[in-house]
């Protein structure tokens with residue numbers, strides 16, 4: 230009952246003739262909503278600000294207290310422009326950003342129509358003020374955000390990951406955050422999940438962590454459950470699944 234199937238041994242499934250269903254595209258919209266929320270919460274320091282309020286640190290202060298960065302007039306890069314990436318791009322369109330960048334195997338007409346420019350991953354990390362990782366995890370994309378690419382990011386760049394934890398070299402990310410080499414990070418996915426409470430990310434003020442709740446709306450989870458049930462029934466009936474992975 231998920232979009233991604235990186236946690237399934239596809240070779241073994243194929244070898245033993247086990248069919249695999251998933252919930253492709255059902256959750257794209259709600260994951261895109263989560264992404265926008267996480268992007269703003271990270272860029273505008275919502276959790277840090279909330280913590281300041283509840284701990285009595287909210288005082289008459291200087292005009293730049295708790296300032297974050299606007300999304301307006303910024304360059305936003307989306308790594309991976311599948312259904313979720315496109316849905317994020319559509320929502321961002323109303324934010325008056327200055328440029329949308331994206332990576333993909335080839336130009337995507339839908340992204341182009343939204344003003345998106347196809348770039349390489351290295352160009353994207355170098356040029357973006359906000360970087361959103363929304364690509365499927367596989368052998369080609371594992372650690373796509375590696376140490377070298379983290380080093381290329383702008384010092385104020387905000388990185389958001391709603392794909393899978395292993396898309397990012399998390400140790401390199403923690404180092405960059407410790408040394409204030411990037412602006413902030415918003416993660417709905419991380420390594421491992423659940424994240425142990427002694428992980429350094431948990432205590433960092435420039436990090437917003439969510440417990441992999443990208444698709445967690447009642448409506449979406451209900452729809453995912455129904456499709457999963459239909460997929461199971463299809464296997465029992467030896468008929469076509471609603472969403473089947475071609476092994």
Ligand SMILES: O=CC(=O)O
Pocket residue numbers: 230231232233234256443444
């Ligand atoms: O991460 C969520 C999913 O793959 O559905």
